[in-house]
Amino acid sequence: MIEVKNLTKYFGVKKVVDDISFKVNKGEILGFLGPNGAGKSTTMRMITGFFAPSAGTAVIGGSDILEDSISARKKIGYLPENAPVYPDMTVWGYLDFCAQIRGFSGTNRKKRVEETIEKCFLSEVKFQTVNTLSKGFKQRVCFAQSIIHDPEYLILDEPTDGLDPNQKHEVRLMIQRMSMEKAIILSTHILEEMDAVCTRAIIIANGQLVIDDTPSNLRKKSAVHGAVTLSLHNHDPEGFVSCIQEQDWVSSVKILEKNGNDFKARIFPENNDEPVADKVISAMFANNYEVKSISVEQGRLDEVFRTITGTGHPLSAK
Numbered sequence: 001m002i003e004v005k006n007l008t009k010y011f012g013v014k015k016v017v018d019d020i021s022f023k024v025n026k027g028e029i030l031g032f033l034g035p036n037g038a039g040k041s042t043t044m045r046m047i048t049g050f051f052a053p054s055a056g057t058a059v060i061g062g063s064d065i066l067e068d069s070i071s072a073r074k075k076i077g078y079l080p081e082n083a084p085v086y087p088d089m090t091v092w093g094y095l096d097f098c099a100q101i102r103g104f105s106g107t108n109r110k111k112r113v114e115e116t117i118e119k120c121f122l123s124e125v126k127f128q129t130v131n132t133l134s135k136g137f138k139q140r141v142c143f144a145q146s147i148i149h150d151p152e153y154l155i156l157d158e159p160t161d162g163l164d165p166n167q168k169h170e171v172r173l174m175i176q177r178m179s180m181e182k183a184i185i186l187s188t189h190i191l192e193e194m195d196a197v198c199t200r201a202i203i204i205a206n207g208q209l210v211i212d213d214t215p216s217n218l219r220k221k222s223a224v225h226g227a228v229t230l231s232l233h234n235h236d237p238e239g240f241v242s243c244i245q246e247q248d249w250v251s252s253v254k255i256l257e258k259n260g261n262d263f264k265a266r267i268f269p270e271n272n273d274e275p276v277a278d279k280v281i282s283a284m285f286a287n288n289y290e291v292k293s294i295s296v297e298q299g300r301l302d303e304v305f306r307t308i309t310g311t312g313h314p315l316s317a318k
């Protein structure tokens, strides 16, 4: 388990991480989100022992990062921001060096390097020097060094940054495959990434932890969660609104767009945790509305993120 206890960091008089605490168990992938400058990288640097906290600590698999730093760091794989990798070394040479400092030797070391190269899709560039690699490949080399010792705990600062969509997909799959026996923290700006990969999400803003929940519960905080969006072929949107508004399970109805005789509307139910698609369909049928498409809104993570971090307003107020 990773236990983060009251981590706090000042740079001069500026408090950039403010009393953050949480736990991550094996099998969990924790997404770390927040606006630029929220304090994500600084928190990760304290968890991995790169920065000394101003207060608080982190305990990695029972080893305190301050009191038992070497033992804690042996258990961690860390992918820092911006993939710092020695530019003059070949990919193979660099990973061999990393395996050596992680304590591997002889054929075991060679095996670990080869396996990691394969796992991180680096075979085609393994004899190239790092300074001749594209950004995506450099990122993968840095990712490779973080897993070369098969650590129990992985801290990944924007692991898919700079990768193309196919590579992003591969890296996400790799992270998911590894997650069974590891506890993983990853920071990302990409909300779909958090949704696709993470079992839990923490949002920090101005150095403070503002939310710790599952991605699906986060969606439920969206103003549109549970609403039903319809495209209809009809010339009378106002008539539609007053007809649907009368239903006792409807809180409000909003016309989203009009296009000739077609329009798009969103129906907000009284209780957004209760599925109402069947009621919408019955109401359309009873009132002879011609429905061209219908969808139930799961909730918008970008809206939740903007609302929680104070950078925006809900998509739609009821």
Ligand SMILES: Nc1ncnc2c1ncn2[C@@H]1O[C@H](COP(=O)(O)OP(=O)(O)OP(=O)(O)O)[C@@H](O)[C@H]1O
Binding pocket: 011, 016, 034, 035, 036, 037, 038, 039, 040, 041, 042, 043
């Ligand atoms: N070494 C440092 N010295 C002084 N200030 C720093 C240092 N490192 C970070 N900061 C400041 O601390 C704050 C938090 O930075 P941090 O890099 O942790 O944010 P972040 O959430 O990771 O941002 P981003 O999403 O842009 O990577 C910022 O205001 C940053 O300028």
